[in-house]
Amino acid sequence: MKLSEREWTVLNALWETDGAELGVLVNKLFETTGWSRNTVLTYLTRMKTKGLVSINKDTYPHIYRATLNRESCRQKERQNFLRSVYSGSAGDLIAAFLKEEPISPEERERLRALLDDMEV
Numbered sequence: 001m002k003l004s005e006r007e008w009t010v011l012n013a014l015w016e017t018d019g020a021e022l023g024v025l026v027n028k029l030f031e032t033t034g035w036s037r038n039t040v041l042t043y044l045t046r047m048k049t050k051g052l053v054s055i056n057k058d059t060y061p062h063i064y065r066a067t068l069n070r071e072s073c074r075q076k077e078r079q080n081f082l083r084s085v086y087s088g089s090a091g092d093l094i095a096a097f098l099k100e101e102p103i104s105p106e107e108r109e110r111l112r113a114l115l116d117d118m119e120v
Helices: 005-019 024-035 038-049 068-086 090-100 105-118
Strands: 053-056 063-066
Touching: 005 024, 005 038, 005 063, 005 068, 005 090, 024 038, 038 053
Parallel strands: none
Antiparallel strands: 053 063
């Protein structure tokens, strides 16, 4: 599943709060997005339909939680990006980043150690 930028924004707020009631999420998201209460509720409702968010209606106010963990979402996003932009070639992706952004000697050593550990 590909997440939209706005879905990432909502999920990040849910991960950072470890689940929260609507008012807390509205306040948190308003800081960076300016979204109203209705907008946040609309996103949460749509994301529940997609299986991205759960709503505990046994409590009042209701508690909203992400149903996916952050790292699994990041992993899927990396895989989608790698497939769609670099035809699945991790080497081409890394080479492109290194050509555009120089890395420090420490980062270079960490990268070498990682590659050595992978026995590439």
